[in-house]
Amino acid sequence: MSKIFKNADEAIHDLTDNMTIILGGFGLCGIPENSIAALVKKGVKGLTCISNNAGVDNFGLGLLLQHHQIKKMISSYVGENAEFERQLLNGELEVELIPQGTLAERCRATAAGIPAFFTPAGYGTEVAIGKEVREFDGKMYIMEQRFHADFSIIKAWKGDTNGNLIYRAATRNFNLPMAGAGKITIAEVEELVPAGELDPDQIHTPGIFIKRIFQGEHFEKRIEQRTVKSI
Amino acid sequence: MLDKNGIAKRIARELQDGFYVNLGIGIPTLVANYVPEGVNVTFQSENGMLGMGPFPFEGEEDADVINAGKQTVTILPGGVYFDSATSFAMIRGEHVDLTVLGAMEVSETGDIANWKIPGKMVKGMGGAMDLVASAKNIIVAMQHVNKAGESKLLPKCSLPLTGIGCVKKIVTELAVIEVTKDGFKLLERAPGVSVEDIQKATEGKLIIEGEIPEMVL
Numbered sequence: 001m002s003k004i005f006k007n008a009d010e011a012i013h014d015l016t017d018n019m020t021i022i023l024g025g026f027g028l029c030g031i032p033e034n035s036i037a038a039l040v041k042k043g044v045k046g047l048t049c050i051s052n053n054a055g056v057d058n059f060g061l062g063l064l065l066q067h068h069q070i071k072k073m074i075s076s077y078v079g080e081n082a083e084f085e086r087q088l089l090n091g092e093l094e095v096e097l098i099p100q101g102t103l104a105e106r107c108r109a110t111a112a113g114i115p116a117f118f119t120p121a122g123y124g125t126e127v128a129i130g131k132e133v134r135e136f137d138g139k140m141y142i143m144e145q146r147f148h149a150d151f152s153i154i155k156a157w158k159g160d161t162n163g164n165l166i167y168r169a170a171t172r173n174f175n176l177p178m179a180g181a182g183k184i185t186i187a188e189v190e191e192l193v194p195a196g197e198l199d200p201d202q203i204h205t206p207g208i209f210i211k212r213i214f215q216g217e218h219f220e221k222r223i224e225q226r227t228v229k230s231i
Numbered sequence: 232m233l234d235k236n237g238i239a240k241r242i243a244r245e246l247q248d249g250f251y252v253n254l255g256i257g258i259p260t261l262v263a264n265y266v267p268e269g270v271n272v273t274f275q276s277e278n279g280m281l282g283m284g285p286f287p288f289e290g291e292e293d294a295d296v297i298n299a300g301k302q303t304v305t306i307l308p309g310g311v312y313f314d315s316a317t318s319f320a321m322i323r324g325e326h327v328d329l330t331v332l333g334a335m336e337v338s339e340t341g342d343i344a345n346w347k348i349p350g351k352m353v354k355g356m357g358g359a360m361d362l363v364a365s366a367k368n369i370i371v372a373m374q375h376v377n378k379a380g381e382s383k384l385l386p387k388c389s390l391p392l393t394g395i396g397c398v399k400k401i402v403t404e405l406a407v408i409e410v411t412k413d414g415f416k417l418l419e420r421a422p423g424v425s426v427e428d429i430q431k432a433t434e435g436k437l438i439i440e441g442e443i444p445e446m447v448l
Binding site: 026027028029030052075076077078079080085088089095097099100101102103104105107108119120121122123124125126127167168169170171172173174175176177204221222223224225226227228229230 | 359
């Protein structure tokens with residue numbers, strides 16, 4: 001069965017209202033731009049989105065927020081988005097804030113068939129409320145569980161028709177541990193090549209984790225904080 | 232009294248050759264500008280980079296190369312990119328030697344609050360909870376008092392906690408303070424600052440033993 005889809009619209013054709021989706025990227029770096037645009041176009045509502053950040057007001061997941069398509073966000077940091085803060089303080093949006101390393105590990109665990117793990121992050125804070133606490137070697141840890149997501153949508157630099165992926169620079173971020181974390185993982189790539197063209201030694205994510213792949217277009221790759229030096 | 236760069240400069244003196252260091256957003260980021268000569272450290276950015284270099288020249292920005300503050304940066308020769316799960320394996324696994332981060336409040340038992348003001352600020356903890364729960368050595372870089380003039384060094388934090396019993400040292404515009412099991416121990420005064428000034432700005436228990444030296448920057 002071919003994993004190749006023509007575009008984002010086709011890759012998300014069966015993604016429907018009230019589903020839980022995991023989305024890759026850190027800030028706006030390495031986000032699946034085409035897929036987010038397709039979700040906006042499709043108009044699916046009531047989504048639970050698991051993503052490190054919530055985009056900015058007019059890009060990334062901020063676009064889904066603008067159109068009130070997100071019911072709940074599970075993130076570690078949402079500070080760059082005024083609309084997010086407004087919806088949250090108004091009670092229009094549910095949010096679960098979790099430590100960044102916990103988010104990454106929960107995604108990895110989900111893909112790896114690990115139902116739960118213990119981490120020190122958040123012990124003694126409100127993050128630990130309601131969670132099992134256990135001591136190992138004199139240090140306290142809390143139990144965190146895997147996610148249950150319908151889709152995981154990630155972005156890579158190069159991919160082949162078998163779904164093997166290579167990421168570029170710091171876009172590995174959450175894309176890599178999110179590969180395989182949804183019932184269906186969709187990879188949006190900048191360049192899709194025939195299987196056999198990528199060096200097996202250089203592949204970051206083996207294609208077994210990827211159910212659908214398509215080549216995106218017009219990647220904007222917006223920079224959130226353009227910072228330069230003068231000398 | 233020190234400015235932000237002065238605080239960064241003083242913290243940079245804590246860097247040791249061979250350290251892997253994670254710098255938080257704000258004053259901590261400035262520490263990278265003052266690495267002492269002869270000391271080689273490697274900066275870790277929790278979004279997935281070891282060997283983080285300076286900002287790029289204009290025209291050389293790369294959207295795929297950013298730091299944890301989402302700023303465009305560069306990578307130094309010998310640097311490496313990795314994913315977020317690997318990044319936090321480095322952090323939780325105590326492979327990072329020093330973490331420098333900002334805070335809204337620190338308690339005399341080393342608790343830290345820096346991620347949330349209920350009903351007001353909803354930004355999230357990012358990687359701060361993982362960092363403070365795991366780092367062997369945590370230095371807080373912050374102003375001694377908040378904008379309302381209230382001490383940020385307290386007997387007990389009033390804001391939601393980021394981590395408990397984790398802060399080892401605090402560097403402010405007024406002082407260098409060590410967090411001990413008996414409370415805040417005053418180690419150094421900033422230039423032109425008296426022990427009384429520091430005592431007045433510190434609400435938590437401040438331990439003053441003997442002559443307190445002025446900072447060497």
